Amino acid sequence: MFLELKNISKYFGAVRALHQVNFHVEKGEVIGLVGDNAAGKSTLMKIISGAYTPDKGNILLDGEERRWGSPREAREEGIEMLYQDFSLIPDLDVATNIFLGREPLMNLPGLNVINKDKMEEDAITILKKLGLRLPPPDSPVKDLSGGQQQAVAIARATGFDSRLVIMDEPTASLSAAAIEKLRRAIQNLKDQGVAVIIISHRLEDIFETADRVVVMKYGEIVGEREAHKTDEDEIVDMIVTGRDQVA
Amino acid sequence: MIAFAVLIFGLSFTSESFFSISNFLNVMRQVSPVMIAGVGMTLILASGGIDLSIGSVVALTAVLVASSVSAGLPIPVIILIPILLGVVIGAINSFFVIRGVPAFIVTLGMMTTLRGVAFVYSDGYSYRVSNRALLSLGRGWPLGVPTPVWIALGVALVVFLLVKYSRFGIYVRAIGSYEQGAKNQGISVERVKFYVYTIGSLLAVLAGIVITARLGNGTPNAGEGFALDVITAVVLGGTSLFGGNAKIPGTIIGALFVGFARNGLNLMGVSPFWSQVVTGLILVIAVFFNTRVRTQLEEIIRLAELKEEVEE
Numbered sequence: 001m002f003l004e005l006k007n008i009s010k011y012f013g014a015v016r017a018l019h020q021v022n023f024h025v026e027k028g029e030v031i032g033l034v035g036d037n038a039a040g041k042s043t044l045m046k047i048i049s050g051a052y053t054p055d056k057g058n059i060l061l062d063g064e065e066r067r068w069g070s071p072r073e074a075r076e077e078g079i080e081m082l083y084q085d086f087s088l089i090p091d092l093d094v095a096t097n098i099f100l101g102r103e104p105l106m107n108l109p110g111l112n113v114i115n116k117d118k119m120e121e122d123a124i125t126i127l128k129k130l131g132l133r134l135p136p137p138d139s140p141v142k143d144l145s146g147g148q149q150q151a152v153a154i155a156r157a158t159g160f161d162s163r164l165v166i167m168d169e170p171t172a173s174l175s176a177a178a179i180e181k182l183r184r185a186i187q188n189l190k191d192q193g194v195a196v197i198i199i200s201h202r203l204e205d206i207f208e209t210a211d212r213v214v215v216m217k218y219g220e221i222v223g224e225r226e227a228h229k230t231d232e233d234e235i236v237d238m239i240v241t242g243r244d245q246v247a
Numbered sequence: 248m249i250a251f252a253v254l255i256f257g258l259s260f261t262s263e264s265f266f267s268i269s270n271f272l273n274v275m276r277q278v279s280p281v282m283i284a285g286v287g288m289t290l291i292l293a294s295g296g297i298d299l300s301i302g303s304v305v306a307l308t309a310v311l312v313a314s315s316v317s318a319g320l321p322i323p324v325i326i327l328i329p330i331l332l333g334v335v336i337g338a339i340n341s342f343f344v345i346r347g348v349p350a351f352i353v354t355l356g357m358m359t360t361l362r363g364v365a366f367v368y369s370d371g372y373s374y375r376v377s378n379r380a381l382l383s384l385g386r387g388w389p390l391g392v393p394t395p396v397w398i399a400l401g402v403a404l405v406v407f408l409l410v411k412y413s414r415f416g417i418y419v420r421a422i423g424s425y426e427q428g429a430k431n432q433g434i435s436v437e438r439v440k441f442y443v444y445t446i447g448s449l450l451a452v453l454a455g456i457v458i459t460a461r462l463g464n465g466t467p468n469a470g471e472g473f474a475l476d477v478i479t480a481v482v483l484g485g486t487s488l489f490g491g492n493a494k495i496p497g498t499i500i501g502a503l504f505v506g507f508a509r510n511g512l513n514l515m516g517v518s519p520f521w522s523q524v525v526t527g528l529i530l531v532i533a534v535f536f537n538t539r540v541r542t543q544l545e546e547i548i549r550l551a552e553l554k555e556e557v558e559e
Contacts, residue, residue, distance in 0.1 A: 071432070
């Protein structure tokens with residue numbers, strides 16, 4: 001077991017966002033995380049990605065108890081997040097966006113000078129390796145089309161020996177062609193042993209890619225199924241009622 | 248840039264003395280405080296913020312430095328006071344900005360507060376400066392160029408390299424371009440903003456020292472209208488008021504533009520009251536182009552994007 005969360009609780013003032021959540025991820029596993037709005041999906045993912053710290057409970061990575069205080073620390077463990085809005089910086093160029101927060105530096109003692117040439121070369125290598133269409137590495141992201149921006153976001157989240165990639169509503173604003181591209185990227189990650197968690201309202205996307213479906217409601221996990229042993233009706237029922245009829 | 252060329256060209260007809268090298272260096276000397284503080288303001292605007300308090304920082308620096316020099320305090324203390332002042336003001340500004348108070352309001356409040364502190368401290372009087380070392384910072388001409396110009400160009404060069412080649416420079420622009428995105432990608436927004444506002448205040452302090460040295464006295468009235476001049480110069484230089492880019496060379500040229508416009512009007516015999524009118528109008532026109540060109544560009548990009556999506 002690669003990542004395990006035990007009895008995680010999180011409160012925002014008087015609001016209980018998560019209550020005693022137990023959650024685990026295997027290597028190379030694709031998990032579909034579903035639930036209504038305010039079910040706690042995003043809060044749970046933000047705890048995994050380091051944006052929030054839990055009020056109670058433990059996080060175990062490779063069996064060792066861990067705690068990270070920022071997305072940067074989680075990323076150093078290979079946990080990446082692909083945001084719904086891509087979270088790219090419009091005024092910065094493609095290469096800078098891919099490397100933001102881990103820019104390669106020149107080998108100058110005492111001076112942290114960014115190695116732009118290396119950054120652009122490596123950006124091209126990453127995009128090629130992922131089989132993504134190449135936007136020019138020195139053009140600002142705001143000049144790119146939606147599909148090209150998606151390629152940059154995928155390269156950023158998956159190009160650096162990641163072990164777990166969390167995707168928040170990845171298909172929400174995408175065209176059919178872009179969704180197909182994303183499916184290929186997910187399969188690609190899975191083949192390399194990278195775990196993927198997908199949050200989505202579109203159950204068809206979940207069933208198409210996920211090995212396991214986890215359902216949340218009111219800050220708790222109400223049930224989970226292996227994707228090939230269930231169907232959309234059963235999952236919808238769990239999302240709506242918040243109860244696992246079998247268990 | 249085009250506007251600048253037209254201005255120089257136009258003004259060169261109006262007065263014979265306008266085009267001389269000594270006049271050029273003189274204008275440079277006059278606007279170097281605008282350049283120095285403008286370099287800091289460029290970073291602040293690039294991060295999506297603004298600092299209206301810099302004129303009052305100049306005033307407080309003027310009375311503190313002039314009084315501590317005339318009181319004969321030991322040199323390390325005299326050097327330490329303005330540095331501490333810049334750090335404290337930068338920390339206060341960024342403290343509130345980081346906690347979500349609009350930078351405009353925070354620094355507007357600080358503008359009034361610090362001006363008040365300068366008056367309380369000096370009781371409204373000004374301090375004469377007779378110390379030669381200090382005066383030379385404003386009046387010296389090493390290698391045929393005024394000291395303030397050397398300082399301004401040095402500051403501009405250092406920050407230009409910082410913007411272009413350092414992580415800090417990238418993070419400043421990232422925060423100004425899309426703050427939530429920068430946060431999501433793990434950039435420590437709080438720390439970067441603290442540095443940005445502190446550098447801005449420190450450079451305003453430096454500008455205040457240069458002004459004090461040039462005038463030979465430190466008055467609580469120093470730096471009136473200074474923030475307006477500086478913001479005009481930065482926006483004229485092409486740095487967006489909405490953050491995301493930082494044009495340091497542009498700021499230098501923008502400051503020259505402001506300086507030459509005022510100097511040209513002065514040589515033409517126009518009253519200094521009118522030059523205030525002109526500076527204000529330049530700012531409005533600059534912001535107008537800054538905003539309009541931006542929205543037009545965004546429209547073009549949006550259309551191109553739609554077209555591509557349809558073709559895909």
